[in-house]
Amino acid sequence: MRGLSQRVKALKPSATVAVNARALELRRKGVDLVALTAGEPDFDTPEHVKEAARRALAQGKTKYAPPAGIPELREALAEKFRRENGLAVSPDQTLVTVGGKQALFNLFQAILDPGDEVIVLAPYWVSYPEMVRFAGGVPVEVRTLPEEGFVPDPEAVRRAITPRTKALVVNSPNNPTGAVYSREVLAALAELAVAHDLYLVSDEIYEHLIYEGEHFSPGQLAPEHAITVNGAAKAFAMTGWRIGYACGPKAVIKAMADVSSQSTTSPDTIAQWATLEALTNQEASRAFVEMAREAYRRRRDLLLEGLARLGLKAVRPSGAFYVLLDTAPFAPDEVKAAERLLEAGVAVVPGTDFAAFGHVRLSYATGEENLGKALERFARALGVPSP
Ligand SMILES: Cc1ncc(COP(=O)(O)O)c(C=O)c1O
Structure with missing residues (x-):
């Protein structure tokens, strides 16, 4: 078979998509894992939007x-x-x-x-x-x-x-x-x-x-x-x-x-x-966006408080739903830290491909219960009491 193009050989597949897929695969196999990897809201699409899609289908807008x-x-x-x-x-x-x-x-x-x-x-x-x-x-x-x-x-x-x-x-x-x-x-x-x-x-x-x-x-x-x-x-x-x-x-x-x-x-x-x-x-969408934003805000605060109680360092994020966690207390580099956290039952994305060396990315687009569990597992990985 003839080879692939130089262009595509130089292309790195998306690390975030790959890590998320690996976490989902482990979970399918029955591994008890809290995934803080997803770059997507955990909420379902709002009903008024779904209804508009059903309408478009019914009207043959296909x-x-x-x-x-x-x-x-x-x-x-x-x-x-x-x-x-x-x-x-x-x-x-x-x-x-x-x-x-x-x-x-x-x-x-x-x-x-x-x-x-x-x-x-x-x-x-x-x-x-x-x-x-x-x-x-x-x-x-x-x-x-x-x-x-x-x-x-x-x-x-x-x-x-x-x-x-x-x-x-x-x-x-x-x-x-x-x-x-x-x-x-x-x-x-x-x-x-x-x-x-x-x-x-x-x-x-x-x-x-x-x-x-x-x-x-x-x-x-x-x-x-x-x-x-x-x-x-x-x-x-x-x-x-x-x-x-x-x-x-x-x-x-x-x-x-x-x-x-x-x-x-x-x-x-x-x-x-x-x-x-x-x-x-706009009315329905604004209500949805505000509900989601308030949920993310609560989750962010919960996660940051827990990390602080564990003595972990993270720059307080003002937007989106991610936080970069300094991995020095876990391992010498972010890839080893992500592996150690995976062993402790939390999937995170190593910062390497974001050029966020010495950090892993945590997504808080997940329920408060999951965040609580993740914090307990961070504590376990560090060998300290739960926050
Ligand atoms: C910063 C940033 N830009 C763009 C996108 C693209 O999003 P989508 O293609 O799903 O609209 C993402 C998705 O994760 C993102 O994080």
Whole structure:
């Protein structure tokens, strides 16, 4: 058999997806495991959204959709970006994709030539550097530090800019750190994008899950440079529906839709009608989002208090549903620490592929009872009494 492409040989499969799959497999085999690995809400999709999908099915809305999405949803997206994010975009500056993941994938395919550099803030979501490389680009890391709450220093970002820099990726609220950047920091990053003529890729998929601080869309300050990426998955517990969306300059959005037209054609039509309901039935959706946010807040507090009582170090996350735990008390590195925790009955994601060395990522998108059990098992792994 002839070999595989160099491109795909260089591709690392998603570590988070792999670890989650391993935890589920162990559980299927009957291993008693608390999984803090999932990057998805544990809530079911709200009923009004499911009902809209049933309606779409009953009405025979089962055909191909245009590559950029059904016009009704693109109109609702333009309205959402205006109302919630202060972004003045027309429907033809919006795009619907197969998850936020495809929006980012298509975007890097659309804007990168071989050797183009993309600044990513480490620790980062595992897919950014892989997608950049897959598109021929070169990810350039700028580290954010635990002692600074994992918030980037715009001056450090400025120093990383070279004549080859094409884009800067920003993700607030952040996966895996939970950091929420202030308006000032986001404004400084937007200014850099404008001054150096970079694309500003703003991944805002966790915008509704903020416990302290507020969300700000830096695209407001860089309308000609920003591509804002979002999706239905985290806000409306719709991970399996695979609907993402983006807005930005018309030419970039058109190029992203062209990539879809030659790959996926369009996102699932039924899921698009369901997402339209999630975006337009604001009262029902707001109630759901608030309920989920309050549950995550309680879980975060419970987990942080328990970790503190065990003397474990973690930077307090202000958003999303992750916390990075310092693994020094468990093992010399994060992979060994994750193994030790797995032996103690808790599945976590080693920080390695997030460039969060010496840390594991815990997801608190799971019930309080599970979090309590996980804390007991952390204590057991440390050989200390339960918190
Ligand atoms: C930071 C970030 N961006 C984008 C995504 C993509 O989400 P989806 O493709 O499910 O919409 C995720 C999912 O985990 C994420 O954590």
